[in-house]
Structure formats: C-alpha cells, structure tokens
Amino acid sequence: MSDTLDELGTVVVISGPGGVGKGTVVERLVDIDDSLVLSRSWTTRAPRPGESPDAYEFVTKTDFLNALTAGEFLEWNHFLGSAYYASPVPRGLNGRTLVLEIDVNGARQVLERVPEAILVFIDAPTPEEQQNRLVGRGDTPEQVERRMAAGRAERALAQELPYEYVENTVLDDAVNALTSIIARRTS
Numbered sequence: 001m002s003d004t005l006d007e008l009g010t011v012v013v014i015s016g017p018g019g020v021g022k023g024t025v026v027e028r029l030v031d032i033d034d035s036l037v038l039s040r041s042w043t044t045r046a047p048r049p050g051e052s053p054d055a056y057e058f059v060t061k062t063d064f065l066n067a068l069t070a071g072e073f074l075e076w077n078h079f080l081g082s083a084y085y086a087s088p089v090p091r092g093l094n095g096r097t098l099v100l101e102i103d104v105n106g107a108r109q110v111l112e113r114v115p116e117a118i119l120v121f122i123d124a125p126t127p128e129e130q131q132n133r134l135v136g137r138g139d140t141p142e143q144v145e146r147r148m149a150a151g152r153a154e155r156a157l158a159q160e161l162p163y164e165y166v167e168n169t170v171l172d173d174a175v176n177a178l179t180s181i182i183a184r185r186t187s
Contacts, residue, residue, distance in 0.1 A: 010097040011114045013107045016122035017151025019134035021168040026101050028175045037096045045083035075109035104157040118185045121163040
C-alpha cells in the first residue's frame with residue numbers, strides 16, 4: 001500500500017459539518033475540472049430517500065470491517081455511533097488530483113499519511129442556515145440535533161489543522177473560492 005500512497009500526487013480534503021452543502025460544492029467542482037477525481041467513500045449506512053445509489057459504495061458492516069482489516073482504506077471513521085465511513089486507497093489516478101469529502105477526523109488521518117494534502121473546510125453562513133439545509137434534505141429532528149452538535153465539535157477540531165475556509169453562501173462563489181485555493185496550492 002505504501003507504493004500506492006507514494007503515487008498519490010495532489011490530495012485535496014474537503015470537510016465541513018453536515019448540511020452545509022459541501023457535497024454540492026464538490027460535485028460542481030469535479031464536474032468543471034477533469035483533472036479532479038472524487039473518491040467514492042464506503043459507508044454502512046442506508047441510502048437516504050432520493051439519494052443516488054452512486055453517492056457512496058453502500059456496504060454491509062461485515063464487508064466494511066473486512067476491508068478495514070485488510071488495510072484497504074486511506075482513512076475511516078465511525079460517525080455518530082451508527083455508521084462507518086471510509087475512503088478507499090485510490091488506484092489508477094494517472095496524475096489526476098484526488099478529492100476526498102471527509103470529516104475532520106478523517107482529514108487528520110490523511111494528513112498523517114499525506115502531509116502535503118490541501119485541507120479546505122466548507123461551512124454554511126450561519127448555524128440557522130445549516131439547520132435549514134438539514135431539514136430541507138429530510139433529516140429527522142433527532143438527526144438535525146445530532147448533526148448540529150457534531151458540527152460545533154467539528155468546527156472546533158478543524159482549528160487544530162491547517163484548513164483553509166470557504167463559506168458556502170452562493171454556490172458559484174464557493175466553487176470559485178475552492179478552485180482558487182487548489183490552483184494556488186498546486187502551482
């Protein structure tokens with residue numbers, strides 16, 4: 001696996017609390033830049049209503065734990081005590097930039113293995129807007145409450161890592177800011 005890590009090239013880690021729109025920003029970014037490859041994370045959670053079956057590699061807990069034991073992940077996490085998430089070790093990037101959409105704990109793991117990784121934290125303009133977005137995507141009141149608390153903790157943890165910050169108020173502005181960060185850090 002260390003040979004694969006040596007061949008990684010540029011790694012961009014995108015983090016941010018649930019509901020801030022980071023997935024939408026990342027999707028738009030990857031759509032407009034062919035040099036970027038979005039890592040498809042594994043998860044043991046069930047798909048959300050209306051969620052694309054391609055959003056994650058939806059797997060059983062047994063399959064996940066077997067891959068974890070085999071060292072197949074660049075990073076992994078057990079989120080909110082219910083579901084496992086992980087980024088598989090990439091193969092066949094052919095010089096393209098790997099983009100990971102992961103939480104701060106995962107970013108810390110990536111940074112330990114890839115110290116030159118570019119870290120960007122995306123956030124909503126206000127906690128109220130984050131809450132509105134969570135409700136709008138169909139999270140239950142209990143999920144919203146847990147994600148808001150997790151978001152506060154994630155913001156605090158992010159202060160310990162070398163993140164650059166993007167506020168997702170207007171989608172195109174957030175995408176442009178992220179594009180600028182990547183261009184500046186890779187030139």
